[in-house]
Amino acid sequence: MKYAVEVNNLVKRYKELLALDHFSLAIKEGEIFGLLGPNGSGKTTTINCILSLLNFDKGEIRVFGEEMSPSAYDIKKNIGVVFQNVAVFDELTVYENIDYFCGLYISDKKLRREYVEDAVRFVGLEDYRKFHPKKLSGGLLRRLNIACGIAHKPKLIFFDEPTVAVDPQSRNRILEGIQELNRAGATIVYTSHYMEEVEQICDRILIMDKGRSIAIGTNEELKQMIKNKEKITLEVPSLTKDNLAEIHQIKHVYDVEYDDPFLAITFDGGTNNVVHIVNYLEERRLVFSGVHSQLPTLNDVFLEITGKELRD
Amino acid sequence: MFIHNFKYAFKQMIRNKAAIIWTLIFPLALGSIMFLAFGNIYDSDHVFHTLNVAVVRDEENIYFEYLLDELSTGDDGSETLLNVEFLDRENAEKGTVNGDYDAVIYEGREITLGVTKSDIQQEIVRSIVEQYNKTVSMIGDVAKSNPAGIPAVISTLSDSVRGYASQETTTDGNTDMYTNYFYAIIAMSCLFGAYAACDFSEKLALAASELGKRRSIARCSKGLQAVSSFFAMWIVQLAVEIITIFYLKAIGVNLGDKILHMIPVVAAGAAVGIALGTLIGSVPVLSQGQKAGITTSVSLGLCVMADLCAEGIKDMVEHTVPILNRINPAVLISDSFYALNVFDTYERYFRNLILLTVIAVVFLAVSYIILRRDRGASI
Ligand SMILES: Nc1ncnc2c1ncn2[C@@H]1O[C@H](COP(=O)(O)OP(=O)(O)O)[C@@H](O)[C@H]1O
Numbered sequence A: 001m002k003y004a005v006e007v008n009n010l011v012k013r014y015k016e017l018l019a020l021d022h023f024s025l026a027i028k029e030g031e032i033f034g035l036l037g038p039n040g041s042g043k044t045t046t047i048n049c050i051l052s053l054l055n056f057d058k059g060e061i062r063v064f065g066e067e068m069s070p071s072a073y074d075i076k077k078n079i080g081v082v083f084q085n086v087a088v089f090d091e092l093t094v095y096e097n098i099d100y101f102c103g104l105y106i107s108d109k110k111l112r113r114e115y116v117e118d119a120v121r122f123v124g125l126e127d128y129r130k131f132h133p134k135k136l137s138g139g140l141l142r143r144l145n146i147a148c149g150i151a152h153k154p155k156l157i158f159f160d161e162p163t164v165a166v167d168p169q170s171r172n173r174i175l176e177g178i179q180e181l182n183r184a185g186a187t188i189v190y191t192s193h194y195m196e197e198v199e200q201i202c203d204r205i206l207i208m209d210k211g212r213s214i215a216i217g218t219n220e221e222l223k224q225m226i227k228n229k230e231k232i233t234l235e236v237p238s239l240t241k242d243n244l245a246e247i248h249q250i251k252h253v254y255d256v257e258y259d260d261p262f263l264a265i266t267f268d269g270g271t272n273n274v275v276h277i278v279n280y281l282e283e284r285r286l287v288f289s290g291v292h293s294q295l296p297t298l299n300d301v302f303l304e305i306t307g308k309e310l311r312d
Numbered sequence B: 001m002f003i004h005n006f007k008y009a010f011k012q013m014i015r016n017k018a019a020i021i022w023t024l025i026f027p028l029a030l031g032s033i034m035f036l037a038f039g040n041i042y043d044s045d046h047v048f049h050t051l052n053v054a055v056v057r058d059e060e061n062i063y064f065e066y067l068l069d070e071l072s073t074g075d076d077g078s079e080t081l082l083n084v085e086f087l088d089r090e091n092a093e094k095g096t097v098n099g100d101y102d103a104v105i106y107e108g109r110e111i112t113l114g115v116t117k118s119d120i121q122q123e124i125v126r127s128i129v130e131q132y133n134k135t136v137s138m139i140g141d142v143a144k145s146n147p148a149g150i151p152a153v154i155s156t157l158s159d160s161v162r163g164y165a166s167q168e169t170t171t172d173g174n175t176d177m178y179t180n181y182f183y184a185i186i187a188m189s190c191l192f193g194a195y196a197a198c199d200f201s202e203k204l205a206l207a208a209s210e211l212g213k214r215r216s217i218a219r220c221s222k223g224l225q226a227v228s229s230f231f232a233m234w235i236v237q238l239a240v241e242i243i244t245i246f247y248l249k250a251i252g253v254n255l256g257d258k259i260l261h262m263i264p265v266v267a268a269g270a271a272v273g274i275a276l277g278t279l280i281g282s283v284p285v286l287s288q289g290q291k292a293g294i295t296t297s298v299s300l301g302l303c304v305m306a307d308l309c310a311e312g313i314k315d316m317v318e319h320t321v322p323i324l325n326r327i328n329p330a331v332l333i334s335d336s337f338y339a340l341n342v343f344d345t346y347e348r349y350f351r352n353l354i355l356l357t358v359i360a361v362v363f364l365a366v367s368y369i370i371l372r373r374d375r376g377a378s379i
């Protein structure tokens, strides 16, 4: 197995704050790797350390099998980064910005022109080549930011929360674009605190919290890890204590929450769970409505491991 | 890579409106305004000749007449400053309009200035009148307590007036204070290059900006990016200074006749301005606003110390802490111009040039160290 990035026992402190606590990960070549965690969990710090933008206290970082350092230009030439905040020059046009950053990697003029054009097309900024960044809307600016990060066709690309404060349309475009880059051969590291996005595009996901890696695996694997396999919610008015106890006895039920009339039942497995519940209610001639079955989300994974919600 | 960086740094420079306004438009506007305000000093004949003054004696003022007497008596046969004639109001004014007299002074308890022929003469006569009025209260005090001291006060007064007149009329050295103002403006323009440079180095400094991060992960070393940006800024700044010099000359400011010798000075001056900005911009702990504030106060402060706003500060420093004048780039720039036009040797000119270069190198070296240590604990 070839790894694009390997991080071993990384420790990073900001004064007293322990931002990364013996953090490890291994990203395979060719995959879209998701780094999921709430704000402040250490995603950006991890990326900055991997890129040698930040000194760290302990640990080991290898990129494409080689030790990373600020002057490892042979490694750097294969890396592209799209940072959380837009980083472009206001005095330069869209085209010039992309050309400038691409030119920090590609010296050959003809090749560069091709690459820049590809990047412009890739993010759909063909009509804005001569625009200055100040004239672009937030979504378009994000796309320019992406183009500047990937124009040199890197083999390993980091996206640090590229969809924060982006309208749904641009957001979908960005996600599709990332998948396209991946299909074209790039290894992607994608950070986000939105579980839906990570679920949607990532091959493997690492969930982190407070600088620690708390779970890693594919979407399905992560959901297998937890007890919660299905959650059914419905409305049933005036249930008695006895009713609730009986429901608890139904096969695979492991948690029952009731807040008249809202009933939430969690299952640790089984099939046709809805049928079992509905049969029980009809047997007791209880009136119910709004039955809803929910498969677990990454939020449930996070909740079960950390005891708190992913969303802040 | 160098050319690529240079090209884009250059583009950014010439499109940076704020920087262009501060380094080019503002000094040119200030220079034009000052030139207009100082009037036609440069048009008039600098060679001094005795001024014919008509005095209208509304009321006898012995102190003032004593002063007039002093000023119309030449020292050991040299030309006198004034040639005084007492006339009635009508003849005095008519004579001045005709050109027989250079100015009219009304003598009374208060001394006032009447019609004058041209600005330079008005300057001299007015200064006499003002100096007198200023000294009157002092004379009054002396007169009460010590009547014998009056001649001493009067002669001090007449000395200072003579001094003023002779400074006013130096022809070969352009050492007049007006030219000094324009020198200070050019120095200011050089140091204002710090604005653009501060912005630039901030966009290169990893800890200071997202752009710095993006450039730090590039395949191209930051040293190379920094050096190429520096050259681009320096060339633009140098062009700005050359435009400024030729503009000032074109509108009629007398900068002396060693214009070409001024170019190495502004080249070194521009380098100092840019190095200063680079240094301020690279300090990681400061916010963008703080950096802009520091850049403004430092560059303006240095210019004020070089007599940009009022004359005398530079001299005062020279007499108290001369070392400050040796390390103040604004003083070094204006002093180089001064030295060019006053001295026949180039000793002081070269000394200043070397000092300017040393200052630029020191600033750049410190910024380099800061930028290298950038990969610090705080992004
Ligand atoms: N420059 C810094 N100085 C001090 N603390 C920092 C700095 N940058 C980040 N932190 C702290 O480190 C933790 C991780 O931050 P970060 O990596 O930005 O999280 P994320 O990207 O997951 O939101 C947070 O608690 C944050 O406040």
Ligand SMILES: [Mg+2]
Pocket (backbone or CB within 6 Å): A043, A044, A045, A084, A160, A161
């Ligand atoms: Mg972050």
